[in-house]
Amino acid sequence: MPKENSNEWPLNDAFGICRQTILPVYRKPTVDSALVTQLLFGECYQVLAVTEDRTWYRIFNEDSRIGGWISSKSIKEINSLDYQKFLNQDYQIVTSPIAAIEYMGTNVYLLPGSRLHFSDLELFNWQDHIGFTGSVRSHAIKADRDQLVDIALKYINAPWQPGGRSIFGVDEQLGFALIYSIAGYTWNSVYLPGRIIPINHVKPGDLIIFHHQYSNQDHFGIYLGMEEVLWMDNKMKVSDLNEWETYLKNQKSEEVVFTARSVFKKDG
Known part of the structure; x- marks a missing residue:
């Protein structure tokens, strides 16, 4: 059932990951609304609700503690186990001004702060494996x-x-x-x-x-x-x-x- 006095339907145990260069997050479910924040490639979010026509989803980013609305065209769902793994395990974070990765048969350009969920402990050369160009650092290692x-x-x-x-x-x-x-x-x-x-x-x-x-x-x-x-x-x-x-x-x-x-x- 939709929330009382609301045009949104609550969702439970729903999660997503940004799979584009920049994902805009709006204050209200319309592109005319103010931009609250942006998510970068590889950043994850909780999906809290959906509009009745299923064109907008209300999300919450646990790292920034900021929430808002994203278009249904940008939703990329993941399961709860992957969500917890991506949040709690080490990952590579892009540091070069522009990087690129082969994803779904094409190049996606990545900006500083984008996340690649591969650890320094991986047993294969993940950079060659995923066709990555650019510079990264392990997020688990604090910068000096x-x-x-x-x-x-x-x-x-x-x-x-x-x-x-x-x-x-x-x-x-x-x-x-x-x-x-x-x-x-x-x-x-x-x-x-x-x-x-x-x-x-x-x-x-x-x-x-x-x-x-x-x-x-x-x-x-x-x-x-x-x-x-x-x-x-x-x-x-x-x-x-x-x-x-x-x-x-x-x-x-x-x-x-x-x-x-x-x-x-x-x-x-």
Whole structure:
């Protein structure tokens, strides 16, 4: 039975996986709705409901803790065992700006953050086996500071796009969360990554947060070293740390707070 006062039918134990380059997720079951987020190739989701005409499915991505609607044309169902395996076992995560994989007899282009569910423990050369070109890293191995900075710098000049998660258009919070995810660290809509550190103790790869107390809004930057920070304006850009702080303070007349977080060990 459909949910009361709703045009959607609930689904139980239904799961899916993204099998296209980018999968848009909308706030409402219409392409005129706002873009909530995007899924990348290999990312999995729970399927929670379907519209009465079965043209839209409401999904939830466990990694990001974000849900929304996708078109029925994009649904690729998997069983619950595969879903749990894909979430809990190691996988390869794409790091090159553009990669490609042979899938269903044709090439699918992959963006940074896309997932290939093959572990470093596989007994065959999975890259040759699936016709993959590009660079990847094992998600189970945490990136060090230099590696995280290298991942972050691939997003320089990516334009601002609400809900975007790619080098062709990126949402501020989703974009920074994706960078840390590629590096092997958890950042979702509920929890920020790592631990709080003194702002004057930041090292390359640490996250700097500009919090606007009146509107309860955050802006993010990744410290790159040499007094430089990667941040989002109308695009991802690198600026002098002091210039960035001054710019943000001038944009907000109300009280603001700078904090910092690190995902690395205290001696890292």
